[in-house]
Each structure stands twice: as C-alpha cells, then as structure tokens.
Amino acid sequence: MDLKDILETWRLRTPNEWDELTVWTDLLQWRNHMYDIVINAFKGFSETNQQLHQLGYRDKAWSVNKLAFVARRQGLYEVCVKVLNNMYGFLTMDVQVWRDPILSMFYFALSAH
C-alpha cells in the first residue's frame, strides 16, 4: 500500500542528528500534523483492522520521540520536555504502542535532571 510506503520512507528519511533543530522541527511538525490526520481517518478500524488503526499512532510516537531525542542530544533540554508535553496530544495510547511512550518518559526524566 502506498500510504504505508510513504510513512516508512518518512521514518528512514530524517535529517542528520547534528543538523540544526530548526530543520528537524520544520519537517517533523508537519509530519505530526499528517499523523493526526491518518489517526483520525482510521479511527473506526480498531475492531476490523488493528494494524491500520495503529499505523498513525505508532509513527507519531516514533517521530515525537525522535525529535525529543535529538533535542536532548543537542543539549536543548527545555525543548525536549516541551516537545514531549505538546506534540503527543493523544493521551490514550494503545497498549501495543506503549513501548514508545515509556521511552519518552525515559527521555523526559533525563532532561528534567
């Protein structure tokens, strides 16, 4: 499916870790918006097609974590916390995508120190 291909490419096609954070935010902020659209589009599929239903959640969690990770690596701890606070939006993450929220809690703790 084309949609899946595109989303997979997005994961693979990130800036370099040492690129300025503005480059990262410009890209990932828009992606985040697109993930929201994908999540909303497949809202009704939670019973019939689990995989499709979680597609958006999974990638959204991944990209928010990635951005937070890069912000932390570049020493921008405040930004890291801010990204984690603001960009999720969906507090009810599914059980199977929990691994990523747990990871984000870890970054959160690291930045808060």
Next chain:
Amino acid sequence: MCLWEEQWLACSHRLNQWEVLVDFGRSVENYDILLDTLWKVSEWQNLKDTVLPKAQVEESPKFRMVQAYAALNENSLSSVNEADMRVGQGVEMALHQWWQLPEMAVQSHIPLLEQFQQLVELQESARVLLEIGNGNKAPSQGSGQLVGVQVALHCNFCYVLETCASFQALASYPHSCKPKKLYTDCRVQQGHMWT
C-alpha cells in the same frame, strides 16, 4: 531590524517558542515571521484569512510551502490539487535558485536541499490525503486516471529526490571518518551529477 532583535528571533526559533514568536510577529506585523510560525501553532483559520492574502513577501519556495500547508489542511480534492500546484511552483523556484549557486558544492547548497526535502514530503502528504480519501469512497473512472498520472509523476520525482537525499547523507558521511581529500572528491563528483 536591529541586531539583537534578530538574535532574539533566532534564539526563540531554536527554542521552539512559537507562541512568543506569533505574538511578536503580530505586534510588529512582520508577515515573514507569521507565515513561518502560525502553521506550527495550528492557527490555520488565521493564517488563511488574514495572513496569506495580506502578506506581501518575496516569492520564495518557503512561501509556496506555507500556501501548500494551508491548502492541504482543508483536506478536499480541490485543495489537494491546489497544494500540488503550489508545490510544483515551489520546486521550480527552488531549482531556479539551485542553478544560480556555484558549481562546486559547498555549505550554501544545504538549505536548499533541506527545502527540497520539505517539498517532497508535502507532495507525499498530498498523496496520503488522496489515498485516505480514496479509501473512504469508491473512485470514479475520471479521477482514477488523474490519480494515475499524478502517481507516475510523483514516482519519478520521488526517485530523483531519493537519490538526492542519499547524496546528502553520503555527503555528510565522509565528514566524520574519511580523510578530507576523499570528501572533496565525493563532493565534486556529486556536483557533476547535479548538473
């Protein structure tokens, strides 16, 4: 704008303080700043109604991108087509700027490469929206053909830019672990490929 103001703007930019930037942009009516920040705080209505029609900024790929963002946000078939058109114009402008750069690939090429990536992802976003729309309703014959053409075009373009992206990745790779000479060799060869 005075120096310290510019420094402050760059600083807030880096710290992701979009709300502050929006407020500042409003108070001094700087449309450049507003165009850059409004979509990040999801003030789409504001962006579409007041800023986009009024903004008298230089035509640039960035401006086209913001127009495409706003169009895609509406999420209807006509707006997706409009976004596609804007992206096309943006690509054209970016390419125009590209060939004005010196042949030898240097630091100055990087911002444009980044813009290219954003443009490609916008195009892909349009595809995603079309796909979602198609999934919800059975496609009619006519629109099916249109989409087919768009897919073909998109694939070609995507392929080219995928290569560009890997070039960029490669370009930064020797930086860290290979001797300087190899790095320049790579860059020169890539420079040829670009032309």
